[in-house]
Amino acid sequence: MHSAETVAAARESLASRDSVLVAFSGGVDSSVVAALAHDALGDRAVACTAKSETLPREELADAIAVAEEIGIRHEIVEFSELDNPAFVENDGERCYHCRTMRLSKMYETARELDIETVCDGTNASDPGEGHRPGLRAVAELEVYSPLLEHDIDKADVRSIAESYDLSVADKPAMACLSSRIPTGIEVTESRLSRIERAESFVRNWGFEQFRVRDHDGLARIEVGRVELETALDPSFVAAAREKLTELGFEHVTLDLGGYQTGSVSPATDSEPVVENVFDAEYPTGE
Numbered sequence: 001m002h003s004a005e006t007v008a009a010a011r012e013s014l015a016s017r018d019s020v021l022v023a024f025s026g027g028v029d030s031s032v033v034a035a036l037a038h039d040a041l042g043d044r045a046v047a048c049t050a051k052s053e054t055l056p057r058e059e060l061a062d063a064i065a066v067a068e069e070i071g072i073r074h075e076i077v078e079f080s081e082l083d084n085p086a087f088v089e090n091d092g093e094r095c096y097h098c099r100t101m102r103l104s105k106m107y108e109t110a111r112e113l114d115i116e117t118v119c120d121g122t123n124a125s126d127p128g129e130g131h132r133p134g135l136r137a138v139a140e141l142e143v144y145s146p147l148l149e150h151d152i153d154k155a156d157v158r159s160i161a162e163s164y165d166l167s168v169a170d171k172p173a174m175a176c177l178s179s180r181i182p183t184g185i186e187v188t189e190s191r192l193s194r195i196e197r198a199e200s201f202v203r204n205w206g207f208e209q210f211r212v213r214d215h216d217g218l219a220r221i222e223v224g225r226v227e228l229e230t231a232l233d234p235s236f237v238a239a240a241r242e243k244l245t246e247l248g249f250e251h252v253t254l255d256l257g258g259y260q261t262g263s264v265s266p267a268t269d270s271e272p273v274v275e276n277v278f279d280a281e282y283p284t285g286e
Contacts, residue, residue: 010150015040020117021110022047026063028168029121035164038072048075054176079105099134123147125154172209194247201243219249225258
């Protein structure tokens, strides 16, 4: 676990900067960086959230709320990943294209505000978590990652968040809506919209760790394994089928393996983990 000295060192490294802009999603990682930066620099620290079609409205609301908790100045800027054909194509590098665009918007905003340093919430656990092309964008753009620099991992981050009494200390990991679309299926505004509405429905049923994966007509609901029993309740099953069919899904399924991060990301640079069943011929029997 983190020591007080480690946290102090991270805070001091931020204090040594003239000013910082924190790429701020409102998740626990960027919230801890924002809290440390605000402690270290006061008004010379700014949190910046990039609003786009891939950011759920609930996540934007959470970001606004936690920025208020911290007391840090909060800027909201807008851009669209859908302007980039390479992102829309949704190959194995989608997260690289997304992170490059998002962080470039951060640098643009920092220049407008005359801020010296852009930093993010990459922590020491992130580099070891499988296919993460977005981290390459962080390195290429020379974004400063204080948690990574001071070897603060995910467990440490949650502990620090608790010490700041942040409401997001126990918040489950959240990725952008495009992460619900299997590699090779185009990212479109209509797909992102129906995913967001489907996940809002699941959230309103009280589920905490979940995803609705969009397999081009087939919805695959993943929930945390401890919540699988609830997901098998006939009332939820009936309601989910009715709602997601209404949203435009032809088939609604529940993944009995439970929630798995990155389950539609590529296992290699060219091969999706989950095959698009609509592109294959399967024997259906008589």
